[in-house]
Amino acid sequence: MNEIIQAFFQAIELIITLDPSVMEITLRSLIISFSATLIATVIAIPLGFLIQIHEFYGKKMVINLVQTLYALPTVIVGLFVFVFISRAGPFGFLRLLFTPTAMIIAQTILILPIMTGLTISALTGVDPTIRDTIRSLGANTRQYLGLLVREARFAIIAAIMLGFSRAISEVGAAIMIGGNTQTSAFWTSTRVLTTAISLETSMGNIEFSMALGIILLSIALVVNLVMMRVQQR
Amino acid sequence: MIEIAGISKQFGVKEVLREVNATVQEGEIFAIIGPSGSGKSTLLRIINLLEQPTGGRVLFDGTDIHAAADQSLALRRSMGMVFQKPVVFSTTVFENVAAGLRIRGMSKAAIRERVEAVLEVIGLADRAEQGARTLSGGEMQRVAIARVLVTDPALLLMDEPTANLDPLSTETIEDLIRTINREYGTTLLIATHDLLQGQRLADRMGVMIDGTFAQVGLPHEIFSAPRTRGVARFVGMENIIRGRISACEQGLATVDAGGRQVMAPTPLLVGESVSLCIRPEDVTLFLPGTEAGSARNVFGGTVQAIKALGPFRHVGVECGFSLAALATWKAVEELGLHAGSEVQVAFKASAVHVVRDEER
Incomplete structure (x- = not known):
């Protein structure tokens, strides 16, 4: 028990003293997951709109499929991306395997379904009378969509936040695609919070793992607080 | 001003409106009264271009509104509709009322002037910056009325505007409806299941039963001389x-x-x-x-x-x-x-x- 407490205090110390390797891993984690969230936002929100506002054959099926993929296992995404970018794969020539870029791609794919699905829910959640009101006021298509986004904005922001949370906390794809490498340069290394915790723990560096774990939890906490503030307004 | 000629509407196999005929004169308050589910809302939605009729025509100052696809936006902008459920956009009272004007691309100064004037009319001038979602149902409905009133519509459609409100709010809204008609000369088409409300407000009314007008006339005619059993039963x-x-x-x-x-x-x-x-x-x-x-x-x-x-x-x-x-x-x-x-x-x-x- 004493050892755990001791490790905990050492972890706090690592954070307070801004230990360079802790900071580097944290920063890399944030950059990779922010990038993935940004790309996924640009794809998922318009996609959610397209699915929601159009009536087409098989729409229910598509929404069902998207919702099923909320639970997409991260290792499946890892496997999927791996076969495409490994040396023998169709995109092998790009030499993306074990790079931060590949991790961004994997995380984007991972969070696309949940962000698309939640965008659809956000739009569906707008009162039909509000939609009629917008149309009745004489809005053209562009104005209609603009006002619809404004009405659904809190739910859409929540979708983005949730996507980010899932991206930064996943470990399966990150380790398969990134490989948890540590090189001399910041941009060629792929060690992020989750993969580092996994590796350092198995190597017995409990205090280091704990420090990264506390940071990971704090990020989740901050995201949650921001989300709550947004929704209360 | 509005000529409804042989309008019918089917949703799948369900016939909601059949052969609806009526003429609404400029400047009058015309009430569509009838029991719930008789097709009143659908008729208003057809006039507001929110639904396409299955058959028949609606002429707005002589223009067949459903045939003129290139004019539909302009036509819709010359009318306003208030829905049964009081809804507001999740923004301030001011921005709610301004929404229609922003859609029409009006200048900021003009918007401010008109919104402030209308807020005065609905009695919410001192709450312009308040979040509209925090208002009561009756106040929200006043905002909804202001939102269309500010666009100066030639025709105002109201679908059961007081059905979800308490008696006091209903009275306020009814006063507002009379003021709008008197002060702005707006033509009003109001759907209501409340016979007495129809009598209080309308210059003329049409009794809609089973998707068609069973009788159109002056309120006292309908009360004293109903033309069918259905109308007789509805007027008590x-x-x-x-x-x-x-x-x-x-x-x-x-x-x-x-x-x-x-x-x-x-x-x-x-x-x-x-x-x-x-x-x-x-x-x-x-x-x-x-x-x-x-x-x-x-x-x-x-x-x-x-x-x-x-x-x-x-x-x-x-x-x-x-x-x-x-x-x-x-x-x-x-x-x-x-x-x-x-x-x-x-x-x-x-x-x-x-x-x-x-x-x-």
Whole structure:
């Protein structure tokens, strides 16, 4: 028990003293997951709109499929991306395997379904009378969509936040695609919070793992607080 | 201004509107009254271009609104619609009211001026910066009215604007509707299931039953001379008795109903199947053997049931047909009536409104 407490205090110390390797891993984690969230936002929100506002054959099926993929296992995404970018794969020539870029791609794919699905829910959640009101006021298509986004904005922001949370906390794809490498340069290394915790723990560096774990939890906490503030307004 | 010509609408196999015809004059308040689910909302939604009719046309100052696809946005911007459910955008009161003007690309200064003026009219000027979602239902509905009013519509459509509101808010909204019509000369088309609201507000009204106008006319015409059984029932004619005209002399017919001969004025001819509409307040009660006054129709019967109704008693009598009478509780007490009592019912020929039975 004493050892755990001791490790905990050492972890706090690592954070307070801004230990360079802790900071580097944290920063890399944030950059990779922010990038993935940004790309996924640009794809998922318009996609959610397209699915929601159009009536087409098989729409229910598509929404069902998207919702099923909320639970997409991260290792499946890892496997999927791996076969495409490994040396023998169709995109092998790009030499993306074990790079931060590949991790961004994997995380984007991972969070696309949940962000698309939640965008659809956000739009569906707008009162039909509000939609009629917008149309009745004489809005053209562009104005209609603009006002619809404004009405659904809190739910859409929540979708983005949730996507980010899932991206930064996943470990399966990150380790398969990134490989948890540590090189001399910041941009060629792929060690992020989750993969580092996994590796350092198995190597017995409990205090280091704990420090990264506390940071990971704090990020989740901050995201949650921001989300709550947004929704209360 | 608005000519509704043979409008019909089907949702799948369900026929919601059939052959609806009516004309709305410029500057009038026209009420569409009818029970819930009779198709009132659908008709308003068709006029507001939110639905396409299955058949027929709506002419707005001569333009077939559903045929002019390139003009639909301009047409929609020349009218406004207030929905039954009070809804506001999740922003401030000011921005809610400004929404239609922003859509029309009006300048900031002009928007401010017009929104402030309208907020004054609806009495929410001091709450312009408040979040609209924090308002009460009645206030939200006022914002919804202001939101369309500010765009200066030539035609204002209102779908049950007070159905979700308490009596006090309803009164405020009704006052507002009258003000809009008087001050701005706006033509209003209001759907309501509340007959009395229709009577309070409308210059003319149409009674919609089963997806079509059973009668269009002045409120007093509809109340005093309903044209069909359905309208009679909707306007509160409680006694509707089926019969057949057996004789007719100078506009006064003898109608065979349940073995009794009822005298009633009608231009209809011998042999027609008719319904006799009699308001319970026009029926008087007497004890058997006493003088029943000058009424042409006097029948003996048995009291079936007596129900309290505010200061009145509602007396159901079986006299060959069922007839309801409305009397003061005092009168009922003096006559000593109770279920099973023998009684005489009397009503004037002029109290009977004769309706030809519909073929359906």
